[in-house]
Amino acid sequence: MTFKKAAELLAVVIILGIIIFTILNIVNQESIQKYSKTELLLDTVFDITVFTEDEAEGNRLLREAFNEVRALEKTFSRFVSGSEVDEINQNAGEGSVEVRSDMLKVIKSGIYFGEITEGSFDITIAPLMELWGFGTGKQRVPSQEEIEEILPLVDYREIQLDEQRFTVYLPQEEMSLDLGGIAKGYIVDRIVQYLESQNVEIASVNAGGDIRVIGTREDGTPWRIGIRNPRNSNGQDIIAVIPIVDQAVVTSGDYERFFTSDGKRYHHILDPHNGFPAAKVISVTIVAEECITADALSTAVFVLGPRKGMELVESLSGVEGLIIDNQEKLHVSSGLQDIIEIR
Amino acid sequence: MFSRYDFIIWIVIVSLAIGGIYYHQNLVSMGENLVEISVNGQEYEVIPLTDSNGNLRREIEGVNGLTVVEIRDQRVRVISSACPDKLCIHSGWIDRPGQMLVCLPNRVVVKIVSDEQQDIDFFTN
Numbered sequence: 001m002t003f004k005k006a007a008e009l010l011a012v013v014i015i016l017g018i019i020i021f022t023i024l025n026i027v028n029q030e031s032i033q034k035y036s037k038t039e040l041l042l043d044t045v046f047d048i049t050v051f052t053e054d055e056a057e058g059n060r061l062l063r064e065a066f067n068e069v070r071a072l073e074k075t076f077s078r079f080v081s082g083s084e085v086d087e088i089n090q091n092a093g094e095g096s097v098e099v100r101s102d103m104l105k106v107i108k109s110g111i112y113f114g115e116i117t118e119g120s121f122d123i124t125i126a127p128l129m130e131l132w133g134f135g136t137g138k139q140r141v142p143s144q145e146e147i148e149e150i151l152p153l154v155d156y157r158e159i160q161l162d163e164q165r166f167t168v169y170l171p172q173e174e175m176s177l178d179l180g181g182i183a184k185g186y187i188v189d190r191i192v193q194y195l196e197s198q199n200v201e202i203a204s205v206n207a208g209g210d211i212r213v214i215g216t217r218e219d220g221t222p223w224r225i226g227i228r229n230p231r232n233s234n235g236q237d238i239i240a241v242i243p244i245v246d247q248a249v250v251t252s253g254d255y256e257r258f259f260t261s262d263g264k265r266y267h268h269i270l271d272p273h274n275g276f277p278a279a280k281v282i283s284v285t286i287v288a289e290e291c292i293t294a295d296a297l298s299t300a301v302f303v304l305g306p307r308k309g310m311e312l313v314e315s316l317s318g319v320e321g322l323i324i325d326n327q328e329k330l331h332v333s334s335g336l337q338d339i340i341e342i343r
Numbered sequence: 344m345f346s347r348y349d350f351i352i353w354i355v356i357v358s359l360a361i362g363g364i365y366y367h368q369n370l371v372s373m374g375e376n377l378v379e380i381s382v383n384g385q386e387y388e389v390i391p392l393t394d395s396n397g398n399l400r401r402e403i404e405g406v407n408g409l410t411v412v413e414i415r416d417q418r419v420r421v422i423s424s425a426c427p428d429k430l431c432i433h434s435g436w437i438d439r440p441g442q443m444l445v446c447l448p449n450r451v452v453v454k455i456v457s458d459e460q461q462d463i464d465f466f467t468n
Binding site for chain 1: 349353356357360361363381383384427428441443445450454460462463464465466468
C-alpha cells in the first residue's frame with residue numbers, strides 16, 4: 001500500500017468517526033427530555049419535573065401526578081369543607097369519623113412526630129393558629145388569658161385513632177386538626193412513589209419549597225438546593241447550598257408568614273407549649289429520605305431551638321439539618337458538614 | 344488516485360464536520376433565560392430576559408385584578424398586585440433560573456426558566 005493510499009484511508013476513517021460521533025451525540029441528547037408542569041395547588045406553587053424518553057409518556061406522567069395531587073388536596077385541606085379533616089373537626093366531641101388509609105397514615109405520623117419531639121410538633125395546633133388569626137387573614141396578638149384558655153385543647157395525645165376500624169375521634173368539642181405542617185410533605189412523597197412505580201429514574205417534586213428528588217441530575221451529579229438567606233431583604237439571596245440524591249428537603253423560616261403589631265413582628269411557627277411564636281431560631285432546613293419527615297421536623301426543630309433541635313436531628317438516622325439561630329449563627333449536623341457549601 | 348483537488352474536498356468536509364459539531368454544541372448550550380408568566384396554571388406570556396435591557400412592564404390580568412411586573416437589567420419584580428398581603432412585592436427582584444415570584448390570591452406566577460443546567464436546581468422557602 002502506498003503512503004497516499006494509507007493517508008486516504010486514514011482520512012476516511014477519521015471523517016466517518018467524526019460524523020458518527022456527531023450523530024450519536026445528537027441522538028443521545030434528544031433521547032432523554034425534561035417535562036415539567038406547574039400548578040397552584042395546596043395554597044402554593046406545585047411543580048413536577050420528570051425526565052423521560054417519550055413526550056407522550058412525559059405528559060401522561062405529569063397529568064396523572066397532578067390528578068393525584070388534586071385528589072389528595074381534597075382529603076387534607078382544613079379549608080375545604082367536606083374534606084376528611086373538616087369532617088373530623090366538625091365531629092370533635094361528638095363522634096368518630098371514618099377516614100381513608102391516607103388520612104390514617106398522616107395522623108399516625110403526626111402523632112409519632114409529636115412523640116419524638118415532646119409535643120414541639122403538634123397536629124392539634126389548629127385552635128391556637130386560629131386564635132392568632134393565621135390562615136384567616138385577620139391576624140392579631142391574643143392576650144395571655146386567651147392563650148391559656150386555648151392551650152389545653154392543643155394536645156396530640158388526646159387524638160383517638162382506631163386502626164382496625166379506620167376511625168379518628170377528637171374528644172373535646174373545641175379541638176381541631178391542622179395537617180398543614182405535614183400533609184404537603186406526605187403528598188410530595190405520594191407523588192414520588194407514583195413516579196417510581198412508573199419506573200421514572202430522574203424527577204423532582206417541589207411543593208412551594210417542600211422538595212423531593214428521584215435519583216441524581218441528568219448529568220449524574222447531585223441536585224443542588226439553595227437555602228435562602230433568612231435576613232436578606234432582597235429575599236432571593238442564598239446562604240448555603242445542600243447537595244441531595246434521592247432525598248427530600250424542607251425549610252421553615254420565620255419570614256414566611258408573619259404580621260406586625262405595635263412594631264413587633266409575629267410569625268406563624270407557634271410553640272405548642274406556651275402558645276407564642278418560637279423565637280430561638282430564624283430558619284431550619286431538614287434533609288431526610290421522606291418529605292413528610294423533613295416537613296414535620298423542620299417545624300419541630302424550629303420550636304425546639306438550636307441545641308435540643310440539633311440533638312434530635314443527630315439522634316435520627318437518615319436525617320440531617322441546618323439551623324440558623326436568632327444570632328444568625330449556622331449550626332450544621334454531622335452528616336452535612338462535609339458536603340454543605342456555605343456562601 | 345489522491346489528487347490535489349481530493350485534498351481540498353477532504354479539507355472542506357472535515358471543516359464542515361468540525362464546524363457542525365461546534366455549531367451544535369453552541370446551539371445546545373445557548374439556552375437563554377426566559378421569563379414565564381402564567382395565570383391560574385395557564386401560560387400567559389413568555390419574554391426573553393435579555394429583552395429587558397430597556398425597561399419592560401407588563402400588566403397581567405389575574406383573577407382579582409392586575410399584577411404589574413417590571414423587567415429591567417436582566418431582573419424581574421412585581422411592583423403592584425391585586426392581593427391583600429403583597430408577599431409577591433416583598434419578594435423583591437429575581438434574576439436566576441429556578442426563581443419565581445408568586446401572587447397566590449391573584450393566581451399569577453412569574454418564573455425564570457432556562458434549558459441549561461443551572462448551578463442551583465431549587466430554592467427553599
